[in-house]
Amino acid sequence: MQVDTEIAVLGLGRMGLEHCRQIAQTPGLKLGSASSRSQEARQRAAELYSPTMYCSHEELIEKTTAPWVVIATYTHEHAFWAQQAISRGKNLIIEKPITLNYPEAEKIFKEADSRAVRVTVHQNRRWDRDFALVRKVLDQGFLGQVYRIESRCCYHSDSWTAGGAGGEQNQWRLKSEYGGGILTDWGSHLFDQLVLLSSARVSGVLGKTESRIWSREVEDHFWAELFLDDGTTVRIEASNNHRIPLPRWVIVGTEGTLMVDGGEPDKWSTARMRKDFKGFGEETTFDTSQPEFNQGFYSAFREALLANKPLPVQRREVLEAMRLIDAVKESSIRMDLVRLDDHEC
Secondary structure, eight states, X not given: OOOOEEEEEEOOSHHHHHHHHHHHHSTTEEEEEEEOSOHXXXXXXXXXXXXXXXXXXXXXXXXXXXXXXXXXXXXXXXXHHHHHXXXXXXXXXXXXXXXXXXXXXXXXXXXXXXXXXXXXXXOGGGGOXXXXXXXXXXXXXXXSSEEEEEEEEEOOOGGGGOOSTTGGGOOGGGOGGGTOSHHHHHHHHHHHHHHHHOOSOEEEEEEEEEOOSSOSSSOSEEEEEEEETTSOEEEEEEESOOSSOOOSEEEEEXXXXXXXXXXSGGXXXXXXXXXXXXXXXXXXXXXXXXXXXXXXXXXXXXHHHHHTOOOSSOHHHHHHHHHHHHHHHHHHHHTSOEEOTTXXX
8 A cells, every 4th residue: 555655844834825725636646744934825725635733843853753854935935945844854745946056056965965966846837738738839840940939928917916925014025035036937947947848058148137116126127048059949938027927938939930929828828830931830829717726736656656756847947947047137237148168967
């Protein structure tokens, strides 16, 4: 008889509660315990999922019997709590982004190696339907030779500022001390997806972070042009300032174009692929509608444990995405192209 894998969740903000939900609903996994400094958050998690509750993260790390711990605190605390859990021999699932920068991320993996524990990152948008379609179109060569990829999340929503245990009372995404800003928020998804889309190396990054409307501490808009060594150029962009949303994806190849609707995630409902070459024209429409969150990560996580396969999000992928995010920050400060040829991850 297969025993359920027990997982503890450290932090019960919006994403912490989402981890609890998905763990509780995934066959083969068991939500054993959870911790929060917020009494309201603890009460809500206890009512919904009945884990053993702890008032402090220190107590959870010390007392939980779970072999896996989810780190779902504010971003600036990820590195600290990851190190505390690793010192107790716990395997980790860390909410994205893993840390605030590449050196911190690399340190976590090195410390995990020293204690023979495993680390993965909750990059849940790998299982989005629009991304699955993009991967299929590229893998099967429907567009011919793809030379331009544009991946954006540019829309306008008041809810962007309200996530976390404090909600509207603590708009952490607008504060630098918490690791806020749209580059670490949406950028961590977009760069992670790019790492999976192409095996070509990124040789240069030209980027800009902008604080225009929501905050003067952190960026509410960023863009980056990436130059790949196979000749492909990529646009990665995210903004909460676009009153009229931009397309989620635009993929251009020598034989066709794919475009996916933009806006908030539940609006990514339609994709169109048009091929027009030497007088032959054809357009296909796909349904890419989806909920904001799905069970993809935890299903893949459980399957990996059962089959003794690699975890669903790997070290190389995490570090490469963090390297690109750091390059955008550096390019914005320098107002110049950052060349990555000599900076292997």
